[in-house]
Amino acid sequence: MSADQVIVEEAGFADLDAVMRVMIDSFDPAFGEAWTAPQCAGLLPLPGVWLVLARDGVGAPLGFALSRTVAGEAELLLLAVKKSAQRRGVGDRLMQRFIRDAGERGAERLHLEVRDGNQAIGLYRRHGFSEVGRRRNYYSGASGQRFDALTLARSTKA
Numbered sequence: 001m002s003a004d005q006v007i008v009e010e011a012g013f014a015d016l017d018a019v020m021r022v023m024i025d026s027f028d029p030a031f032g033e034a035w036t037a038p039q040c041a042g043l044l045p046l047p048g049v050w051l052v053l054a055r056d057g058v059g060a061p062l063g064f065a066l067s068r069t070v071a072g073e074a075e076l077l078l079l080a081v082k083k084s085a086q087r088r089g090v091g092d093r094l095m096q097r098f099i100r101d102a103g104e105r106g107a108e109r110l111h112l113e114v115r116d117g118n119q120a121i122g123l124y125r126r127h128g129f130s131e132v133g134r135r136r137n138y139y140s141g142a143s144g145q146r147f148d149a150l151t152l153a154r155s156t157k158a
C-alpha cells in the first residue's frame with residue numbers, strides 16, 4: 001500500500017468501531033494517550049467536532065484524525081495510524097486534511113497537545129507546528145507514571 005492509494009474521508013458515528021480498532025492497535029497503553037469508545041462517542045456529536053478516516057483500497061481502516069473548532073481555533077484531538085500501516089505517509093495525509101479542513105471551517109489558529117517524547121512531534125514539526133506550552137504530568141500511563149504534554153501551534157496559513 002502506498003499513500004496515494006489511501007482514501008481519506010470524513011466519517012461519523014457508524015465508523016466508531018473502526019476508530020477504536022485503530023486506537024487500540026496504535027497507542028501504547030504505557031503512556032495513557034488513547035481515548036475510550038464512550039469518550040469518542042460523547043465528543044462526536046458536539047458542535048465543531050469532526051472525524052476523518054483513512055482507508056486502504058479495499059476499505060479497511062488505516063488511521064483517523066479527530067478534531068474540533070472552537071471560536072476560530074482548531075484543535076487536533078487525536079491522530080493515529082495502525083501499526084502495520086505506519087511510516088508510509090498515512091499520518092501525513094491525515095495532517096494535510098486536518099489543516100485544510102480547519103481552514104475551510106474558519107479556523108485561523110491550529111493547536112494540539114502531544115506527549116513529550118512522542119514520535120508524532122516529528123510529523124507535527126514537519127507541518128509547521130512549534131511548541132508554545134507545556135502541561136506537566138498531563139498523561140497518566142498504565143503503571144501510574146506521569147508524562148508532560150507539549151502544546152504545539154501554528155496559524156492556518158503556513
Ligand SMILES: CC(C)(COP(=O)(O)OP(=O)(O)OC[C@H]1O[C@@H](n2cnc3c(N)ncnc32)[C@H](O)[C@@H]1OP(=O)(O)O)[C@@H](O)C(=O)NCCC(=O)NCCS
Nearest residue numbers: 026078079080081086087088089090091092119120122123
Ligand atoms: C504518529 C502517527 C499517527 C504517525 O503516522 P504515520 O502514518 O506513521 O506517519 P507518516 O508515515 O505520515 O510519517 C510522517 C513523518 O512523521 C515522522 N514520524 C512518524 N512516525 C515516526 C516515528 N515512529 N519515528 C520517527 N519519526 C516519525 C517522520 O518525520 C515521518 O516521515 P518519514 O517517514 O519520511 O521519516 C503514528 O505513529 C501513530 O499512530 N502513533 C501512535 C498514536 C499517537 O501517538 N498519535 C499521536 C498523538 S495523538
